[in-house]
Amino acid sequence: MTAEARSIRHWLEQATRRLDAHSESPRLDAELLLAHCLQRDRSWLMAWPEHPLEPEMVDCFQALLRQRLEGQPVAYLLGEREFWSLSLAVTPATLVPRPETELLVETALEWLADRPAPRLLELGTGSGAIALALKKERADADITATDISPRALAVAAGNARRHRLDIRFLVSDWYAAIDGGAVFDLILSNPPYIAAGDPFLQRGDLPAEPQQALCSGPEGLEALRRIIAGAPGRLKSGGGLMLEHGYRQGDAVRGLLQAEGFERVHSLEDFSGLPRVSLGTKPGPVQGEVEIHRPPS
Ligand code: GLN
Numbered sequence: 001m002t003a004e005a006r007s008i009r010h011w012l013e014q015a016t017r018r019l020d021a022h023s024e025s026p027r028l029d030a031e032l033l034l035a036h037c038l039q040r041d042r043s044w045l046m047a048w049p050e051h052p053l054e055p056e057m058v059d060c061f062q063a064l065l066r067q068r069l070e071g072q073p074v075a076y077l078l079g080e081r082e083f084w085s086l087s088l089a090v091t092p093a094t095l096v097p098r099p100e101t102e103l104l105v106e107t108a109l110e111w112l113a114d115r116p117a118p119r120l121l122e123l124g125t126g127s128g129a130i131a132l133a134l135k136k137e138r139a140d141a142d143i144t145a146t147d148i149s150p151r152a153l154a155v156a157a158g159n160a161r162r163h164r165l166d167i168r169f170l171v172s173d174w175y176a177a178i179d180g181g182a183v184f185d186l187i188l189s190n191p192p193y194i195a196a197g198d199p200f201l202q203r204g205d206l207p208a209e210p211q212q213a214l215c216s217g218p219e220g221l222e223a224l225r226r227i228i229a230g231a232p233g234r235l236k237s238g239g240g241l242m243l244e245h246g247y248r249q250g251d252a253v254r255g256l257l258q259a260e261g262f263e264r265v266h267s268l269e270d271f272s273g274l275p276r277v278s279l280g281t282k283p284g285p286v287q288g289e290v291e292i293h294r295p296p297s
Helices: 009-019 026-036 042-047 055-069 074-078 097-110 128-135 151-163 222-230 249-261
Strands: 080-083 084-091 120-123 143-147 168-171 182-191 235-246 263-269 275-281
Touching: 009 055, 026 042, 026 055, 026 074, 055 074, 074 080, 080 097, 084 120, 084 128, 084 275, 097 128, 097 182, 097 235, 097 275, 128 143, 128 151, 143 151, 151 168, 168 235, 182 222, 222 235, 222 249, 249 263, 249 275
Parallel strands: 120 143, 120 182, 143 168, 182 235
Antiparallel strands: 080 084, 235 275, 263 275
């Protein structure tokens, strides 16, 4: 084999071609997997394209590539994914955090801007991404985060330890383990919201992710309904409920929030211009209320 045939460039190009039909980001996937084997970052690969790969590194790369071609998400193969500049452990017990979910974090931070020492409840935390991002920005917040999956919560708790962020984790089927009583300033969730049987569930990396974290009833609205119905009993007056949902569910979610008595109900668009987060306020006296509006794009 010539030196060129064994170079980083050679292996990356070959892997990119093989991944082309399987991934929306074949080159990036190949770079991330090879960088992981080499324990380097991607910029090192870019700087040393002629560098030959040792046989063990080729074996490592080919093994990861095989799993990627079988549909394993890159995040599971690397064991981590970045969210809100936090490197988070992820496993097949947790959904891979999505960049669009940062909208929920941004919206919550704006909403909380004038509220000191807020009490927050995040339902269905998975890897802990949302709760940890909020705690990182708001050390004064008292945050409870739940998940129905003890395995997911173990991952979230590990992430909290790794980043030294203090969150109360509870195994809970939505509100089941949360006492009634209006104590929270803000409840938020990125629940499962894809309709069972939606062909989208067969696409890309979704089949490898926990279906419990992705799909919810015939219209994808079961979890959203339960979360909205249970929120007024746990929110202080003037408290907020903030939900991520599918891009075609804005009308339905706003309708559910209004039917439950929420005020100032509106939706916000993600970076793709799709309605992605809806929120409302429980009626009652409020101090320092800020309304968040983003112009429609
Ligand atoms: N937005 C995710 C996706 O489309 C779904 C996440 C969820 O169900 N909460 O892949």
